[in-house]
Amino acid sequence: MILLKQILVPIDFGEASTVALTYGRALARAFGASLHLLHVMENPFLRPTAADPAMLKAAAARHLGERLTDEDRAALHATAALETSDDPAGEIVKYAKAYGIDLVVMGTHGRGAVAQLLVGSVAEKVVRTAPCPVLTVRHPEREFVVPDAADAGGNRKD
């Protein structure tokens, strides 16, 4: 048997990471695991930008927090973390090690025939270096992802 107690879903606010979150949530429910969300920001001090870095950070934190429902926080002990780094894959792996993550669920970008050959470089690096198994989820998926809202009535409660 396997133990899945800590599940990490890195969020880059792309659609693929939304699908990944659906999987992470379902697996956390099924295995009674805690859900960790992590967004890695590029270091705003290293790039010219018109916006105030502190504001950017606050906005990212707010967006990240909005991904979690009250049920996520209550039933899945979901937490959202924000890190700043120019090496997102390295930061994700570092987080996985620090928090004893048992599974990373992450989106890869699949946009048409050409992009199908290119896994997101971040996902690829995480697959190669993570201390735990990695579930890669592409978007758009096969049509078996039912929106969470449609399923709200018939949730499996294990």
Place this chain on the structure above:
Amino acid sequence: MITLRNILVATDFSEPSEAALSYGRALARTFTATLHVVHVVDNLASAVYGVEGFVPSMPYVQKEIEDAARKRLDDRLVDNDNPPLPTRRVVITSKTPALSIVEYARQEQIDLIVTGTHGRGAVAHLLMGSVAERVVRTAPCPVLTVRHPEREFVIPDALVAIAKA
């Protein structure tokens, strides 16, 4: 919510594959899915032997290899599960394992592929198994890659059986 009705574990009988099988089995049980355990054997006929190198006994050798692979799959899937886990043992003969696995996944409407990757020390750590890598890139469904040795949370199934008894 997600649907996991058909889970494919691609195995080459290596240790990472064994770890992958543990995950596949646990997920199949949890989501009451059918477990497809797939092994790809080399296709001797398409190997480059040159015309003059044709060996008349090749079809027999090929069949022996396939039978041996089937037996090894059977050995892996000892049915001590209660209730029994619906499993399919599949041997595919091909020169291109990644492509065959992805094709099978398409045909059988697989919802999740579980595959092992080799992690042997610092150097190999950087190299994903090329088969696993190709599967991740081209699969029609999510792919779970499991490295061995993993963190120590893989408990042998036998121990679980004892604990349940």
